[in-house]
Amino acid sequence: MSVGDLDATFAALADPTRRAILRRLREGEATVTELAEPFAMTQPAISKHLKVLERAGLISRGRDGRRRPCRLRADALRDANDWLEGYRSLWEDRYRSLDGLLDELKERNGPDE
Amino acid sequence: MSVGDLDATFAALADPTRRAILRRLREGEATVTELAEPFAMTQPAISKHLKVLERAGLISRGRDGRRRPCRLRADALRDANDWLEGYRSLWEDRYRSLDGLLDELKERNGPDE
DNA sequence: CCTATACATAACCAATCATTAATATAACCA
DNA sequence: TGGTTATATTAATGATTGGTTATGTATAGG
Incomplete structure (x- = not known):
């Protein structure tokens, strides 16, 4: 674990939208549109939040046709x-x-x- | 605990200078100049970090003459x-x-x- | 008093961040 | 093929952050 990782992890957790996304992912994988649905926010905004979470190592993304299912990662x-x-x-x-x-x-x- | 509190707490923890300050405060109270000493940074910069930590509830500050001793708070x-x-x-x-x-x-x- | 010390505040700057609207890409379906 | 769906990317904009210098305000001590 490097210092920079902790920086990114805590910064990613410091946002209620991103914490809500993580909470949803506790119940299992979800696609970007599924994750975006509960929020009064555009899809690109959610995609950016997902990128922040991914760079912080908090989620990973698979590939299923045109879907990019997200799942929680434990390490961070x-x-x-x-x-x-x-x-x-x-x-x-x-x-x-x-x-x-x-x-x-x-x-x-x-x-x- | 409100959502906003978690926001502020995680945001405060997402900075290596502030985490180093907390680590120092584990050893006991310290004044602003004591806290600033190890860093290649001006005193006002440290004062700003301390304000962030205080608003996040991570530290509290006393009064001892012209000193403002800081100490760690557990709650956040x-x-x-x-x-x-x-x-x-x-x-x-x-x-x-x-x-x-x-x-x-x-x-x-x-x-x- | 006078001066130095401990700290805070203000004004400012550069860089980063959050969000949106618009557009692009790529896969599925008819 | 063409149209729709899922997602990403880009560009523009406004807010926030982390740092600076300069200055202000108590307090301590000679």
Whole structure:
């Protein structure tokens, strides 16, 4: 995982349309027009969002005649999750004390970027 | 957690300078000049990044004389993590099969945004 | 007081981004 | 062949971003 990948991944996730697309793709593959249907937005706009998601590694696209079915990819999401793991101690009750936090930091030195 | 909050949080995380600032703040509070020191960047640039992080709820700022010490806030990071949790089955081995994935989706309907 | 320090704000610039409308490409169907 | 459907590409436009310099505002300390 490179730094640039995290940049692209978080940037891609920072848009409600794109998150809605990902949520739809959790239910399985979908074509561009299927993905565009729920939105008050033109098809080219959706195609651009899909390109952003693809470049961020969040989706991949197949080929089925004239359709380009999209499906979710795990890797980028896991990378984002791994980055956040380095901060988990902040919000978990069992690490709320300063001692717990310091121990955590000493024990596994967290992601370095 | 509102949708707009997630927008701001992911957008704030999509910058390597800001992620480096958060990483530094894991070790404890720091002032603006302390945070600016490692970067080849002017102090106003760092102040802007800090404002982005503050508006995203990722840091908060105190007052100590003329210093404005920054510290990490847990909430926004936890919200981002919670959102990602809805996709965990994608990258976890024990859910790699289609059956496992479908069962997961049926069982707990994941975050709705 | 005076001056230096810590930080914020304003004005500005270049680059990137989101969106649309218009057009192109390519596959399916009659 | 021709017409329609699915999707991509291009060009134009307006907003946002990340950085700069210059300046302002408290506060600390001699």
